[in-house]
Amino acid sequence: MTVQTVNGTVVLHLPVEGAPIATGQDALDLLGDAWGSGAELVAVPASRLAASFFDLRSGHAGEFVQKLVNYRMRLAVLGDISAQVAASDALGAFVVESNRGAHVWFLDGPDELARRLAQTG
Template identity: 35%
Template sequence: MRIISHQTAQLKTAEIISDDLLIVNAEDTLQLIVDIYYQGFDRILLFEKNVTPDFFDLKTRLAGEILQKFINYKMRLIIVGDFSKYSGQSLKDFIYESNKGKQINFLASFSESHY
């Protein structure tokens, strides 16, 4: 895992580069948040490939469990990927609603993140 730092006037973002699954469960999430927080970052940018596919199946409730950790620890999250391959309307609605706020965002490309 490698971290690329992006700084704006307000936020310091950790872009996580890895070929591995980094978030498989809530414990992985908490460990990642703690590691990034103690390095002084305000936000984490992950790629879809680094998150277990079960996350995107809302029936597993894993997305809620994982995202609650980010909310509880006030760590912003951006997940970059192609979410069109997931067919469920519930997930599409979930992504749409998440993107209205600033805490959790799902984006098609890194350039949409505005760091």
Template identity: 40%
Template sequence: MEIKTHIVNEEKVAEIVSDEIIINSVEDALDLVGNIYYQGFDKLVISEKNLTSDFFDLKNKLAGDILQKFSNYRMRLAIIGDLKKYESQSLRDFILESNEGRQINFVETLSEALT
């Protein structure tokens, strides 16, 4: 796992770069939040390919539990990827609702995530 630093409006944004799944569980998310926060970041960008596929199955509540950790620690999160491939209407609604706020956003590109 590599952490790339981006500076946006004088704020440090961490971008996780990896070909592996980084977040498999709530504990993994909490460890990542702590690691990123300790390094002075308040925002994180991660690809959907770095999240376990269970994250996108809302029935198991994993997404809600993970995203709650980011909210609790006030760590803004952008998840990048082609999320249109997921056919679940409840997931699409969840993404739309998340994107109405500023804490958790689902976007297609890094440039969208950084803005």
């Protein structure tokens, strides 16, 4: 994990390599890491998210995101999820709605995250 300040926001970047992430417990573990590093936002590579995260019927995405939002930790999922979105209208709607807000974003990568943080802080 690396921590860097991006346009005034302390971001905890998870590495591409590592165990799949999806559950509420994973979110709590991530919160501990984020708080320990002083992060305000966690950037998770899309490739680290378990397939069940993108299947909204599993409830994993909702539980994961809700835990982070409840504890006021912002989340950025970084990477191409176009295949998953193409396979699920519900996921597409979830991504669009999330990207309208300030707490959960689905972005192409670190450059797009930096642009978004420059706009919103």
